[in-house]
Amino acid sequence: MANLEANRWFTEVSDRDGSAFSLRINRKLDEIQSPFQNVEMYETTDFGNLMIIDGCTMVSSRENFFYHEMMSHPALFSHPAPKNVVIIGGGDCGTLREVLKHPDIERVTQIDIDEVVTQMSLKYFPELCESNNDSRATIMFDDGIKFMKEADAESIDVIIVDGTDPIGPGEGLFNHAFYTSCLNALRKGGIMIQQSESPLMHMPLLIEMRDAMTDVGFVDLQTLPFPQPIYPSGLWSSTMARKGEGFSGFREQDADKALFHTDYYNTGIHKGALATPNFMKRAFAK
Numbered sequence: 001m002a003n004l005e006a007n008r009w010f011t012e013v014s015d016r017d018g019s020a021f022s023l024r025i026n027r028k029l030d031e032i033q034s035p036f037q038n039v040e041m042y043e044t045t046d047f048g049n050l051m052i053i054d055g056c057t058m059v060s061s062r063e064n065f066f067y068h069e070m071m072s073h074p075a076l077f078s079h080p081a082p083k084n085v086v087i088i089g090g091g092d093c094g095t096l097r098e099v100l101k102h103p104d105i106e107r108v109t110q111i112d113i114d115e116v117v118t119q120m121s122l123k124y125f126p127e128l129c130e131s132n133n134d135s136r137a138t139i140m141f142d143d144g145i146k147f148m149k150e151a152d153a154e155s156i157d158v159i160i161v162d163g164t165d166p167i168g169p170g171e172g173l174f175n176h177a178f179y180t181s182c183l184n185a186l187r188k189g190g191i192m193i194q195q196s197e198s199p200l201m202h203m204p205l206l207i208e209m210r211d212a213m214t215d216v217g218f219v220d221l222q223t224l225p226f227p228q229p230i231y232p233s234g235l236w237s238s239t240m241a242r243k244g245e246g247f248s249g250f251r252e253q254d255a256d257k258a259l260f261h262t263d264y265y266n267t268g269i270h271k272g273a274l275a276t277p278n279f280m281k282r283a284f285a286k
């Protein structure tokens with residue numbers, strides 16, 4: 001059994017989950033304590049660079065495509081004609097890059113509370129930041145909770161909440177007040193999608209999120225499980241919710257015809273993610 005000595009392995013011990021996850025490292029690259037969170041960077045032996053926020057694995061060069069693709073394409077193809085998109089969080093800019101692959105999107109505004117995350121990503125994940133200068137993109141640094149509260153009513157087509165876990169600055173991204181702000185800011189038929197933790201490890205939180213979204217008036221909730229190799233259990237999810245009735249299903253032909261590169265998402269994966277596993281169906285039905 002390899003002993004996981006600290007100078008050769010990064011280990012995230014997740015007390016809330018009773019699990020731990022390690023990646024072998026060559027060296028520590030950087031660490032900055034921002035006014036909001038502690039951000040570390042490591043060079044790993046097999047996963048490229050690795051970003052850690054407050055001790056939690058966030059993104060690595062090798063596997064981030066699962067998350068960034070499943071936080072963007074299902075929602076964008078489930079909207080009939082998304083033009084104005086807002087990303088709350090997303091400071092590593094991977095989700096922004098995916099959104100900008102959609103040629104009909106006219107405007108994407110990204111609001112992350114911590115500029116340090118984007119500074120670190122620019123330096124250590126330049127590939128995730130390759131679309132940052134797209135003329136359609138606006139990158140802001142502010143509290144996403146405040147931004148959504150102050151957003152014009154019925155002004156946004158898709159809101160992507162790419163936040164941290166519900167701790168620290170991310171805590172307020174999982175409650176009724178925030179979801180009410182999002183619902184107000186969405187146009188009719190608009191979609192909100194949020195990273196919704198692990199269906200295997202965090203079902204009580206996932207149900208709480210879904211109930212809160214429903215309570216404030218969202219409909220047509222869909223939780224999409226997908227692999228996330230460096231997060232607790234490796235099974236993660238995003239939850240999509242719609243404002244008001246209207247288009248349901250997704251633009252399958254558009255998705256099939258899309259000319260942009262993906263590594264995980266395709267229409268089969270999209271349809272598969274909509275087929276809810278039985279353990280999740282039973283938990284949601286209670």
Ligand code: SAM
Pocket residue numbers: 058059064067068088089090091092094111112113114117142143144145162163164168169170171172173
């Ligand atoms: N899990 C993603 C992945 O695997 O690629 C990365 C998540 S992204 C780094 C999470 C971001 O949420 C962080 O950059 C953090 O600064 C941001 N965040 C947390 N609370 C926030 C808030 N209230 N408003 C805006 N951004 C927030």
